[in-house]
Amino acid sequence: MNYLAHLHLGGPAPQQLLGSLYGDFVKGPLGGRFAPELEAAIRLHRQIDRYTDSHPLVLAALARFPQERRRFAGIVLDVFFDHCLARHWADYAEQPLAQFTDTFYRVLLAEPQLPGRLARIAPFMAADDWLGAYGDFATLEQVFGGIARRLSKPQGMNGVMAELERLYEPLLADFREFYPQLQVFAAAGR
Numbered sequence: 001m002n003y004l005a006h007l008h009l010g011g012p013a014p015q016q017l018l019g020s021l022y023g024d025f026v027k028g029p030l031g032g033r034f035a036p037e038l039e040a041a042i043r044l045h046r047q048i049d050r051y052t053d054s055h056p057l058v059l060a061a062l063a064r065f066p067q068e069r070r071r072f073a074g075i076v077l078d079v080f081f082d083h084c085l086a087r088h089w090a091d092y093a094e095q096p097l098a099q100f101t102d103t104f105y106r107v108l109l110a111e112p113q114l115p116g117r118l119a120r121i122a123p124f125m126a127a128d129d130w131l132g133a134y135g136d137f138a139t140l141e142q143v144f145g146g147i148a149r150r151l152s153k154p155q156g157m158n159g160v161m162a163e164l165e166r167l168y169e170p171l172l173a174d175f176r177e178f179y180p181q182l183q184v185f186a187a188a189g190r
Helices: 003-010 014-022 036-054 056-063 067-087 097-110 116-127 139-150 160-189
Strands: none
Touching (some): 003 036, 003 097, 003 160, 014 036, 014 097, 036 160, 056 160, 097 116, 139 160
16 A cells, blocks of 8 residues: 555544654654654554555556566555555545645644654645645556665556556455455554
8 A cells, every 4th residue: 555545544633644654664664763652653664564465455456567567566566556645535534635735734834843754755745735636547647656765676567557558347346345355454453
């Protein structure tokens, strides 16, 4: 799962929202580095990642990608699943997506001690509404371009949009079957 799904699954309290995102930016043992509620949300983020990475529906979705894409398929699927969630948000949440993202951006920008790279990207994330923009399929091309720039082998993302167009419907079906199960798992972990 990518940013939007983690935020949706992690809980609505400010520390839960921050911890849900910190999980992608904070590595290693926590051991009291953050407030208890924030650390609990980071731990939940990590549990969601482990659950997702080993789930049979996700493994089947990853197998849909061509062999040469498999090394990067997990990254691609995480982003695509955020697209599915944003596009079909009303099926999974009562609060409108724009209201959810506005609340999150206020919490994010009010936090003076964001970790590492998150501190640098947070203003851009909010100003350009990265989370809401996931709903537009064309936006994914920009997302993958940004990811490719951080990879040691950026060519691994070449042609990904054409693959996603071809796999769109089966991957959407995979998401629709998997995400409710993930919601139940995350709710039990909160």
